[in-house]
Amino acid sequence: MNKKVIFFEVEGGTDKGPDGYRPDTMPMVEALKQRGQDAEVLFFDNAKKQQIFDYVKEHGAAYVSRINPGNLQHEEEYFAMLRELCQVGVMGMPHPDAMISYGSKDVLSKLIATNLVPDDTFAYYTIEAFKAQFPTSLALTERVLKQNRGSTGEGIWRVKLVEPLAEGMTEVPLDAQIKCTEAKDNHVEYWSLGDFMTFCEPYITGLNGMLIDMRFLPRITEGEVRLLMLRNHPVHVVHKKPANTEDAFSATLFSGAQYRYDSPEDWQELVENFLSQLPQVTSLLGGYDLPLIWTADFMLDTDEAGADCYILGEMNCSCVGFTSELTLAHQVAEEILACLQEQSTVVSPS
Structure with a gap:
């Protein structure tokens, strides 16, 4: 049986064209079919997760995930299904844990x-670690804080001291004034360091919460x-x-x-x-x-x-x-076929 390449989408969202698909999905499906590789699109629905899993396990050689996480209500369940598919031999493009990493x-x-990456780059998974390190990082140089969630620059802040520290100080006092510029629209806010760090705490708490602290690059x-x-x-x-x-x-x-x-x-x-x-x-x-x-x-x-x-x-x-570059669909199709060929070479008997 010539197994299919399954493209996963989800219904709804602002990334869809008039036909209900992402504009770059069907060009990939058609490019594969032109090369003799069967392909189709399935819409992930958590209520039909077992039915979808059974179908792809039976008919799928590989899946290609084309779901924007912002449009996915049941991300954990979707990723769990993808892991199971990878475990039963369906090629993941990409594996869900690679997607996360x-x-x-x-x-x-x-x-x-x-x-x-510069070695003075820090990840904060707890509020305690953030409070312990960030005043020291900021004493060294202007910083950029990046939340893990959000997109298009939301929750990404350039943080700069309004006044330079006194000579010899290695930690910024919590009452020091800072200038904060958000990447979303480059608007500026002024805070005390302590109040701004309290404001940032929700970025760290909750599912997949964390902050990255890295040097600002002029x-x-x-x-x-x-x-x-x-x-x-x-x-x-x-x-x-x-x-x-x-x-x-x-x-x-x-x-x-x-x-x-x-x-x-x-x-x-x-x-x-x-x-x-x-x-x-x-x-x-x-x-x-x-x-x-x-x-x-x-x-x-x-x-x-x-x-x-x-x-x-x-x-x-x-x-x-x-x-904006839909002709890339043909290159993607060639890459998918190369992946499938590599897998068949690996699993076939010598």
Whole structure:
């Protein structure tokens, strides 16, 4: 039996076209069919989870997850079903735990052993750890705090002291005044450090709550660089330049950033370094196969020798869209077929 590639979607959400599907899903289905590989779309419904599992176990060679987590009410149940499918031999694109590892903001703290992330990057999973470390971090340099939840810059704050500390101080007092700029729209708020840390506590509590604390990189004004990856192949580069205003550091379209699309060859140094780090990245993030479609965002920095270097800001593989480049569907189809071929080579008898 020629098993199918199953694309998972969920009904509803702002990411759907007039036909009810994500605009980039059916082009992938059609591209696979043109190459002789059967494929179809299933809508995940938690009430029909067992029925869906049984069908995919019987008929699926692989699944491709095309569900935006923001549109998914039963994420834990969905991920549990995907884990079971992987356990019974259906190829996960990606495995649900890879989705979590690559998509969580604490990917940064997990990758400080690479040259992609500064070693003064911290993850806070408890309010106590946040209160103990952040006043010391802020004493060293301007910081960026990133919540794990939220999107489009919500809950990502650039934090700067209004007045410099007295010489010799290694911890910012809780009554010190700070200037906080949110990446969502680059608006500015002024707080005392203690009050702002209390305000941030809800980012840490609750399911998957945590904060990342990393050094602010002033060269973000030169733009953020996003690599769009198909497994280990860079496909194109998006250069996202923040708005040209005093406090702007956000690279979201909503905040007025300008986007430019380049080829990977235009960013050869960045691409070569990132690809050289991928074996270590996959090992540090759980040893799962690289996601099918994913992104890595970088910011420019200057190393100790005065040369350009690139710092990882975040990665995403939950449901990376390519609606502005639908011709990529053919490359994705080829990559899916390559994955299936690799799997059949591994499991077939020698």
